[in-house]
Amino acid sequence: MKGNFFQRIHASKENLTKKQMNLAQYIVHNYKKAIFLSSSELGRKINASDATVIRFSHALGYKGFSEMINALRSEFDGTISSVSRIELLHSPAEYQTHVDFNQIRECYAQAITNEYFEDLVENLLDSSKCIILGSESTASLAEYLNYHLIRYGISSDIIKDNSESIYKIYNEADEETVVISLSVRRYTKFQYYITERLIEKNMKVYSITDSIHSPYNSLNNKCIVLNSSTEEGFNHLSHSVLMLVLQEIIRKGIVNRSKDEIAKCFSLLEKYNEDVDVFLKNKF
Known part of the structure; x- marks a missing residue:
């Protein structure tokens, strides 16, 4: 029809x-x-x-x-x-x-069996640098992932708006750079354009997006679609929850493959926290 x-x-x-x-x-x-x-x-x-x-x-x-x-x-x-x-x-x-946790479990199971998922974890460990893209509702999700990758010793930068820092990040990136572009409706022209340009520079670009109809699924990149074969619809908030769950699994995959190096990073981080007295102590 x-x-x-x-x-x-x-x-x-x-x-x-x-x-x-x-x-x-x-x-x-x-x-x-x-x-x-x-x-x-x-x-x-x-x-x-x-x-x-x-x-x-x-x-x-x-x-x-x-x-x-x-x-x-x-x-x-x-x-x-x-x-x-x-x-x-x-x-x-x-x-x-508004959050359908049954659908989240189903879509999560599909995402981690995606052919590019293991590849993403491996390349993150071997990369010279990681760039995370997010805009509008995915900007905070990109920041969250960036926060943890840095603490795991991965050189990571975030692009979330059209600022002067983009020029520096863009020009310092090379073919060993891993790019993670997080996108859900409504897709911004800015993020789509930057993702395209990074693909043209032959970087290892992975898109995590919300639909087989997403414009990122037609780009020449490695795309992980969160609900590619479900009968159900999927709302915006559920995708945000699923992206956070997926990020947790990415981080666990990194830790499992590089425990000793990450342990050293955390030791240095804790020493820094002690030296500059970051956290409140004995207050509660």
Whole structure:
């Protein structure tokens, strides 16, 4: 079946069940909310199961819910304001369902079996330098990973905005540099452009992104997609949680492969902490 989401509904309406028609009407009238809901959350809006939602996506000719919701998002991406994106958080009850930990476990299992995951850990240990890219909602995630890599003795820099430091980091990088680009919707032009330029310099570029439809998945880099084969949709907060979990596994992989060197780094770090009296003592 061809056409956009709305054209497919029009073409299929004679064959849809009553529940599926209710679902179609809800999405049409509430698309600003619907594009950020998982299949189970969407089903609850019309008192239906997530299986009903998945069958609905198949009835419209999509391979699954993920493909359907991504197609719908692509029609409105860039037109939904940041204010609209927090409409889902009206009540504490809705907020509590906003992180789907079952999906996180499933997607995490897929991510660590990705062909590039082990390769990333190995190259981080052998690299001359690491550059971490993040912007908007992934800027803080990039900072978090950068904080830990430095303490593991890895020479690491972060690019999170268009500042003067980019020129220095960019020009000091070579083919032995490992680049980790963290990206979720809405993707910024700045980060995409920098990632492209670093690929052109023949660096070892890894993108960790949120969808098979992400523009980073079509770049000539090693891409780890967090929900590439799930039937469920995936919301923004869940991706942030998953990225933090994934970073923890990356760090554990580094520690397991380089225990002695990291132990030395931590000894030096603790000596520094003692010398400059970093932490409060005997206060609580």
